[in-house]
Amino acid sequence: MSSSIHNPVILLKRVLNLTESSSFILCLDTVAQTSSGVITEIVHHRTSQSNDNDNILIYVSFNSINKPDWATHFVDVNAVGGVKKATELIQSYLPSAKEPVRGLKKKSLIVIDSLNYMARTGLSQFIASIASPHATIVGTYHKDLPESLSHQSRQESLDNYPSALDLLQFMATTILHITPILPDSIDNSNELQDHLDTLNVPRGLNNHTFQLLLINRRKSGRSLTYNFQINNKTHTYDLITKKDQMEAELETPEMLQDLTTFNLSTSDKQKQAKDQVNLPFLEAQQYGSSGGAIVYEYEKDDDYDEEDPYEDPF
Amino acid sequence: MTSQRQDLVLFSNQSVIPSIQDEQHRMFLITSTGSSGPQWLINAFVETHSKGSPQSLNGASGRNTNTNNDNHNVMTTILSLVHGKEHYTSNFQKLQINSNEYNIVDCMTDLVMKQIPKYQGNKLKLLQSIVDQIDNNTRQVIILDQPEFLLSLVAGLTADELFNHFINLIWRKCRLLIINNNVDMFQDGVINDNVNRDFVEFQRFVTMCHYKAAVILNLRPLATGHAKDITGTLKITRGGVNWDDEKSNIHVVENEYLYLTEKDSTRLFYG
Numbered sequence: 236m237s238s239s240i241h242n243p244v245i246l247l248k249r250v251l252n253l254t255e256s257s258s259f260i261l262c263l264d265t266v267a268q269t270s271s272g273v274i275t276e277i278v279h280h281r282t283s284q285s286n287d288n289d290n291i292l293i294y295v296s297f298n299s300i301n302k303p304d305w306a307t308h309f310v311d312v313n314a315v316g317g318v319k320k321a322t323e324l325i326q327s328y329l330p331s332a333k334e335p336v337r338g339l340k341k342k343s344l345i346v347i348d349s350l351n352y353m354a355r356t357g358l359s360q361f362i363a364s365i366a367s368p369h370a371t372i373v374g375t376y377h378k379d380l381p382e383s384l385s386h387q388s389r390q391e392s393l394d395n396y397p398s399a400l401d402l403l404q405f406m407a408t409t410i411l412h413i414t415p416i417l418p419d420s421i422d423n424s425n426e427l428q429d430h431l432d433t434l435n436v437p438r439g440l441n442n443h444t445f446q447l448l449l450i451n452r453r454k455s456g457r458s459l460t461y462n463f464q465i466n467n468k469t470h471t472y473d474l475i476t477k478k479d480q481m482e483a484e485l486e487t488p489e490m491l492q493d494l495t496t497f498n499l500s501t502s503d504k505q506k507q508a509k510d511q512v513n514l515p516f517l518e519a520q521q522y523g524s525s526g527g528a529i530v531y532e533y534e535k536d537d538d539y540d541e542e543d544p545y546e547d548p549f
Numbered sequence: 550m551t552s553q554r555q556d557l558v559l560f561s562n563q564s565v566i567p568s569i570q571d572e573q574h575r576m577f578l579i580t581s582t583g584s585s586g587p588q589w590l591i592n593a594f595v596e597t598h599s600k601g602s603p604q605s606l607n608g609a610s611g612r613n614t615n616t617n618n619d620n621h622n623v624m625t626t627i628l629s630l631v632h633g634k635e636h637y638t639s640n641f642q643k644l645q646i647n648s649n650e651y652n653i654v655d656c657m658t659d660l661v662m663k664q665i666p667k668y669q670g671n672k673l674k675l676l677q678s679i680v681d682q683i684d685n686n687t688r689q690v691i692i693l694d695q696p697e698f699l700l701s702l703v704a705g706l707t708a709d710e711l712f713n714h715f716i717n718l719i720w721r722k723c724r725l726l727i728i729n730n731n732v733d734m735f736q737d738g739v740i741n742d743n744v745n746r747d748f749v750e751f752q753r754f755v756t757m758c759h760y761k762a763a764v765i766l767n768l769r770p771l772a773t774g775h776a777k778d779i780t781g782t783l784k785i786t787r788g789g790v791n792w793d794d795e796k797s798n799i800h801v802v803e804n805e806y807l808y809l810t811e812k813d814s815t816r817l818f819y820g
Contacts, residue, residue: 266759269789298757300717301573313713352709380756384746385707434580434732434755436765438803441787 243461243474247449250409252280253342253371257451259362261407262375263400266431267440268415270375272467273447274346277373278305279470281344291343291370293328295321297352306346318357322364330369343367347374355382355399362406376403379431412448415440416464443468446475555806555817557593557603559764559785560792560799565597566690569724570797576720578762578788579729580755582736585768585781587729589808589815591627591692592640594727598625598690599650607816626683628654628719629694643813654682661702672703676715683722691723695731700750708754728762730755762788764801780810782820 249255251273262270281290282305294306302309308328312321329343345365353361366372382399397405404410414424418439421427430437444466451459462475501509560567569575577594581587593603627637634655641651656664656679668675676699683691696716700706720726732755734748759765767784783806792801807818 266756266789269760271789271791275791298712298717299761300720304571313717377756377760380760381749381753383707383709383753384749385709432735433737434735434759435767435769435784436759436786438784438786438805441789441791 243449243459243463244472246451246459247447247461247463247472248280250411250449250451251277252284253277253344255409255451256454257408258366258371259407260371260373260409260411261403262373262411262413263378264375264413265377265379266436267427268413268445269377269441270411270413272443272445272465273411273413274373274375276465276467276470277344277346278303279467281305281341290341291328291330293325293343293345295325295345295347297347297349299348312352318353318361322361325365326367329365329367332367332369343370345370345372347372349375349377350399350403351377351380351382353399355396355402358399358402359406374403374407376400408452410448410450412450414446414448415442416444416446555607555819557606557806557817558802558804559766561802562797562799564799565603566594566725567797567799574720574723575725575792576758576762576788576790577725577727577764577766578758579727579766579768580732581729581768582731582733582770584770587694587768588640589810590766590768590783591694591727591729592644593815594690594692595625595627595641595646595651596644598623599646605644605814623688623690624650624652624684624686626652626654626689626691626723627694628656628679628683628691628696630656630660630698631695633658652684654679665703672706673710673714675703676711677718680715680718683719685722687722687724689723690725690727691719692727692729693719694729696728697730697751697754700754701747706750708750708757711754712757728758730758760789763790763792764788778809779807779818780815781808782806783808783817 246255250257250260262273264270278292281292290307292306293308293310294303295310295312297312300311310321310324312318315321315324325345350358362372362374376399378400415427417424417427418437420439421430421437427437444464447463447465449459449461449463453459464473464475465471556563557565559565579587579590581590589606593606596605597603629637632655634653637651637653638648641648664675664678668678693716696711699711699715700708716726716728734751735755765784765786765788767786768781769784770781771779785802785804785806787801787803792799805820807820809816809818
């Protein structure tokens with residue numbers, strides 16, 4: 236039963252396999268790491284499992300002229316004459332919605348590249364019209380592609396209409412946030428963003444290994460969120476736990492190398508000695524529940540007068 | 550300069566333009582600025598397509614570059630929105646490239662005075678008239694020099710229209726499309742306050758190019774300012790599309806070069 240899945244890697248495999256009951260998978264990417272790695276992975280799962288001819292893999296392109304090798308049907312939205320014609324074409328490739336789901340071996344796959352090229356007012360209608368019990372939709376949305384003002388001008392009367400991203404995230408049953416593993420030359424995501432804002436794309440991006448944040452919405456309304464590191468060459472998925480992330484953020488001697496001519500790093504021996512130093516006031520904390528205990532150790536030169544009532548605070 | 554000169558290499562088989570075995574259409578994107586112009590790189594691509602390697606770079610040193618003669622006698626087409634025909638012709642004559650090996654479509658000279666008034670109000674027909682000037686030969690390489698100018702020159706043209714009714718139609722006519730974008734506007738980062746329509750459409754167009762390109766060649770001046778023996782840097786990175794040609798089994802080699810342009814020659818060094 237899908238609801239009893241507790242292993243995040245199995246859940247991810249089921250999502251990529253299209254065996255998880257998720258009708259609309261939304262891939263959110265940027266120029267730094269595009270969704271092509273995830274799409275390749277879904278197609279790999281799909282094609283490696285069966286060689287049968289009833290595999291229906293539809294690639295809906297709003298902006299690319301290339302038909303992927305794996306696609307059984309290629310729909311170039313502009314070439315076919317717009318969204319309405321494309322919708323009819325996609326529907327014609329899919330099995331009839333009346334056909335019983337159990338009668339078919341596998342779900343069809345509809346890959347959309349990308350949803351940025353549609354006006355937001357038409358998004359929900361488009362997704363709803365191609366949705367089918369026999370198909371899973373995998374749509375890409377580029378987070379860093381600004382929305383065209385020509386799209387917005389058609390919607391001037393809809394001031395409070397949600398953004399395209401908000402709409403898609405609301406509709407999606409699974410959301411995959413795709414981010415790159417930062418190359419050594421980049422310290423953090425802010426620095427990466429600064430580079431991308433000036434169109435100075437750093438080396439080491441769009442790699443075979445990348446990070447994936449999976450948000451899977453269950454039928455109950457609960458969301459499962461996991462972070463993975465994916466290698467789409469070896470097809471391996473590693474779960475990234477919070478502990479791993481904290482360890483990655485910890486200071487390592489390598490971080491301090493080459494920063495200055497001074498030696499800022501600490502050796503293992505120095506670290507061990509540092510850990511053995513007894514810090515002051517630690518003893519007071521051991522009293523725990525007694526609360527407020529004051530520990531005072533008399534020293535040789537302390538001047539203590541037994542008759543002075545204000546001398547002894549105890 | 551005592552540094553060792555380097556050959557321009559974009560792919561793991563030491564090539565600049567590899568021989569394309571499949572039916573896919575590929576795109577390279579050059580992003581340049583006013584102070585780090587792309588002409589020497591455009592020359593290198595035309596020379597590579599014509600002679601097999603960029604022989605004039607580094608003073609005919611190109612010893613390690615994989616010479617690819619598959620494209621010999623196949624036309625390179627340059628469609629420019631910024632320079633007239635003479636500009637490219639004189640450049641290619643200096644490189645001793647035979648004039649029947651390239652075709653220059655000059656969109657700049659008559660565009661504002663003749664072409665735009667002629668198609669007044671019908672921007673898509675104007676774009677189609679430019680596209681029609683390019684021959685249909687899928688083995689050719691087409692170089693588009695600053696097509697983003699059309700966003701400013703043609704009233705009401707959007708980035709999506711420019712891509713769907715111009716770039717994609719040209720792209721279908723070749724295996725490899727090389728686009729040069731001037732990105733001076735982005736050098737101070739994206740300014741979110743007060744962005745106008747033109748800026749958003751331009752940003753959208755350039756970002757779309759990044760998503761469609763397999764290779765990004767970023768030319769920029771030195772971050773530290775002017776240097777007597779270095780003109781700028783050339784950074785080669787992977788684009789949004791994988792170069793996944795399974796037959797040739799090659800990949801993009803990310804690299805960063807320093808370059809020095811003097812008069813008619815350009816030399817490359819490792820940074």
